[in-house]
Amino acid sequence: MTDHTQQPVTITSFGYGHAPAPEATAVYDVRAHFRDPHVDPALRHQTAESPDVFATVMNTPGVAALVDCIVHTVFSYRAGPTPAPITIAIGCVGGRHRSAAIAIRVAQILAGAQMPATLEHRDIARPVIARPETSTGDTAPATAAGGR
Numbered sequence: 118m119t120d121h122t123q124q125p126v127t128i129t130s131f132g133y134g135h136a137p138a139p140e141a142t143a144v145y146d147v148r149a150h151f152r153d154p155h156v157d158p159a160l161r162h163q164t165a166e167s168p169d170v171f172a173t174v175m176n177t178p179g180v181a182a183l184v185d186c187i188v189h190t191v192f193s194y195r196a197g198p199t200p201a202p203i204t205i206a207i208g209c210v211g212g213r214h215r216s217a218a219i220a221i222r223v224a225q226i227l228a229g230a231q232m233p234a235t236l237e238h239r240d241i242a243r244p245v246i247a248r249p250e251t252s253t254g255d256t257a258p259a260t261a262a263g264g265r
Contacts, residue, residue, distance in 0.1 A: 126191055126227060126234040127204045130165075130220035132212025134246040139239065141206035143190055147215045151177050154214040155248065164241050165217030174218035187223050191232070210248070212240030 129139055138144045154160040154173045163170045174180060187205060194203045205223065209215040217238050224236040 124195065124200050125202045126195075126232060127202070127237060128220045128224050128227075128234045129204065129206045129237045129239055130212055130216035130241065131206060131208045131238075132210055132216070132240040132243065132246070133208050134210045135212060135240045135243055138208055139204075139206050141204040142194060142202075143187075143204075144206045144208065145183070145187060145219075147183070147207060147209050147219065151180060151183075151215055153210065155211065155245070160214070162245055164213045165215075165221055165238075166241070170214055171218045171221065174215050175222060177215075180219065184219055184222050184226065187219070188226050188230075191223075191227060191234075195232070211246045212238065212243065213245065217241050 129141065131139060133146070133148065138146075151174070154163075154170050157173070160167075160170050160173060165171050165174065187207070191203055191205060194201075205220075207216040207220050207223075220236060220238065224234045227234045
């Protein structure tokens, strides 16, 4: 049996509002299914590196299960018969809150399982994307490129 433990794993967070998804083995789009911390003015200009933003995202219903699924996806690819690098991309609108927090948590779990991953935040330092309020209290992108 081939030992795939040395194949690199990269976890990338990004914002669809800045550019399309990067090339990846698997892409997770979290825009439509999980409440955006951006709607809270106190969190809007923070990032997932803030404990408040990270906790808000991690306490969102469904996020823990998604994190587990992403981790299992990495293990599944790693178990395959052909060794190859694994890149997981996680995207939200701006790349500062949801995608970054989920990417951080996935990388933490992989490291705890002795499968260190390179963590990249493509857009976390980019400016906050201005979005008008919608009727649901969530925010919609100011441009069509941003998705939800």
